Amino acid sequence: MPVKNRFSEMLSEITEWRRDIHENPEILFETHRTSALVAEKLKEFGCDEIATGIGRTGVVGVIKGKSNKSGKTIGLRADMDALPIFEATGLDYASKTPGAMHACGHDGHTAMLLGAAKYLSETRNFDGTVVVIFQPAEEGGGGGREMCEDGMMDRFKIDEVYGMHNWPGKPVGSFAIRPGAFFAATDTFEIKVVGKGGHAAKPQETIDTTVMASHLVIALQTLVSRNSDPVQQMVVSVTSFETESKAFNVIPETVTVKGTVRTMSTEMRDLAAKRLPEIAEGVVQTFGGTMDVNYMMGYPVMVNHEEQTEFAASVASKVSGNCEDAPLVMGGEDFAFMLEERPGAYILVGNGDTAPVHHPEYNFNDETIPAGCSWWAGIVEERLAG
Numbered sequence: 001m002p003v004k005n006r007f008s009e010m011l012s013e014i015t016e017w018r019r020d021i022h023e024n025p026e027i028l029f030e031t032h033r034t035s036a037l038v039a040e041k042l043k044e045f046g047c048d049e050i051a052t053g054i055g056r057t058g059v060v061g062v063i064k065g066k067s068n069k070s071g072k073t074i075g076l077r078a079d080m081d082a083l084p085i086f087e088a089t090g091l092d093y094a095s096k097t098p099g100a101m102h103a104c105g106h107d108g109h110t111a112m113l114l115g116a117a118k119y120l121s122e123t124r125n126f127d128g129t130v131v132v133i134f135q136p137a138e139e140g141g142g143g144g145r146e147m148c149e150d151g152m153m154d155r156f157k158i159d160e161v162y163g164m165h166n167w168p169g170k171p172v173g174s175f176a177i178r179p180g181a182f183f184a185a186t187d188t189f190e191i192k193v194v195g196k197g198g199h200a201a202k203p204q205e206t207i208d209t210t211v212m213a214s215h216l217v218i219a220l221q222t223l224v225s226r227n228s229d230p231v232q233q234m235v236v237s238v239t240s241f242e243t244e245s246k247a248f249n250v251i252p253e254t255v256t257v258k259g260t261v262r263t264m265s266t267e268m269r270d271l272a273a274k275r276l277p278e279i280a281e282g283v284v285q286t287f288g289g290t291m292d293v294n295y296m297m298g299y300p301v302m303v304n305h306e307e308q309t310e311f312a313a314s315v316a317s318k319v320s321g322n323c324e325d326a327p328l329v330m331g332g333e334d335f336a337f338m339l340e341e342r343p344g345a346y347i348l349v350g351n352g353d354t355a356p357v358h359h360p361e362y363n364f365n366d367e368t369i370p371a372g373c374s375w376w377a378g379i380v381e382e383r384l385a386g
Helices: 002-009 011-023 032-045 105-121 143-149 209-220 222-227 264-288 306-320 336-342 364-385
Strands: 047-056 058-064 073-079 129-135 160-168 174-178 180-183 185-194 234-243 255-264 290-299 303-304 323-325 344-350
Touching: 002 011, 002 105, 002 290, 002 364, 011 105, 011 303, 011 364, 032 047, 032 058, 032 129, 058 105, 058 143, 058 160, 073 105, 073 174, 073 364, 105 129, 105 364, 129 143, 129 234, 129 255, 143 336, 160 306, 160 336, 160 364, 174 255, 180 364, 185 209, 185 264, 209 222, 209 234, 209 255, 209 264, 222 234, 222 264, 234 264, 255 264, 303 336, 303 344, 306 323, 306 364, 336 344
Parallel strands: 073 129, 073 160, 160 344, 174 323
Antiparallel strands: 047 058, 058 129, 174 344, 180 303, 185 255, 185 290, 234 255
16 A cells, blocks of 8 residues: 555654654643644644644644545544653653653554644645644543534534554554444542541441441442443442541541443443442441542543444555454543544554553554554545545
């Protein structure tokens, strides 16, 4: 495929961009250096329009084709932010910022989309307009939602939008996708259990919050086992159990339990939001305590649109020879907000035999770059064929 050959020629240049971004990670909306680098590159490539500050620190570039008879505009999105992790790769281009690391490959996503933007700006072999979207704060900040709420889709007249994520464990340059629900809704909860503290030798004089909260942790699992439809997907994880006491002989006045609920449908999401507080209230009342619960809606279910998914898979097959059916992923992805506003699809590209994402030894595989860039360019040149 000619496009793929072109990106093989550009590999060393794109790799240099990627490693520079890796060395200088920025978290959430603090992607000031990365955003400036992206805007500078887009200007250097000759993009027709460059907008900064979309969704606080997002960057958008507009590339017009040789003609615009179709009147169509395709959006291509990459995320830019890093994670609050101490890097343990030992690479010569490892993070220079302690406690921040590109442990999910967003450095690779940004570099690949920059590579595609450079190629598309040079060739313009399409009928219509391309909007390249560089998004901050995918890792928990909802940068995708922020960019949409800033009016990005209407401002740039985007008709369809496509996204991509690297996937450790899949062969380098291979692809996988699925229509419909793909990544889970990711909601969080915090429950503060209040009892009566006291001496550990006199439990009868207390309302023991540790016992209460321990029963609560177990009871919350009935959301999955006894409240939800067994053929639906739901994961409830208690991830934090905190008291204000550090002493061995004190029963604490309060215990705070935190965790996450992941679902694959609006029905299951609404059920969890209703039943979790009810279950917590019942357990706490049984032991004579009180509680305060905060259930926080996070990213919605990411749903791939049928037609666009089929098209994205066909482009991937031309790049790598095939495109597999992807499994459901219980992790979250805030590209979901963009897919709620416009039809589109999200695909996985193989990162090879590497550490998993969000691991301190993870690293984006630069050998993935030609395939990823080729998919971006193929989406444009085929969807907007003149």
